[in-house]
Amino acid sequence: MSVSEALLSEFDQEMANTRKTLERVPENKFGWKPHEKSGTMAWLAGHLTDLSSWTMYTIKQDAIDIAPPGEPPMAPFIPKTVKELLERFDKNAADARQALAGLKDSELGKPWSLLQGGQKLMTMPKSVCLRFWCFNHLIHHRAQLGVYLRLNNVAVPATYGPSADEQGM
Numbered sequence: 001m002s003v004s005e006a007l008l009s010e011f012d013q014e015m016a017n018t019r020k021t022l023e024r025v026p027e028n029k030f031g032w033k034p035h036e037k038s039g040t041m042a043w044l045a046g047h048l049t050d051l052s053s054w055t056m057y058t059i060k061q062d063a064i065d066i067a068p069p070g071e072p073p074m075a076p077f078i079p080k081t082v083k084e085l086l087e088r089f090d091k092n093a094a095d096a097r098q099a100l101a102g103l104k105d106s107e108l109g110k111p112w113s114l115l116q117g118g119q120k121l122m123t124m125p126k127s128v129c130l131r132f133w134c135f136n137h138l139i140h141h142r143a144q145l146g147v148y149l150r151l152n153n154v155a156v157p158a159t160y161g162p163s164a165d166e167q168g169m
Helices: 003-023 041-051 054-060 082-101 126-151
Strands: 063-065 111-116 119-125
Touching: 003 041, 003 082, 003 126, 041 082, 041 126, 054 082, 054 126, 111 126, 119 126
Parallel strands: 063 111
Antiparallel strands: 111 119
């Protein structure tokens, strides 16, 4: 079994859990944030949506520059509706899954770099980037969104077993 085959079931489960969480985001709370230093619920949901595509970028590219010289920096995706949020998530997740399914083990040791303004912020093997920046980073922000939902009395979906809102599911 290849590494990508081993990662696909985990990827599928994490994308399903992320989609369940994104489905719960109430449009009337898009502007809500728990603290002045926190992002809004729409920003956090948009960030999760775009993180789903980082698997594809990690596999298909050797680097990404979040502020390419001479170009505007990457802008965060701020959804206007839950429909827009889910459509973009579904496309990103499908593209990422396709890239992961086609990944050869020989590619995993190749370096991947995060750049800002042409300057390397970090470099790591693609295998580490997939786990750290793609999977774990997404899981971290999904949990953060779960707290946003809880603080707004929105039922938090079960992800790794039942949630307080879905005990019997």
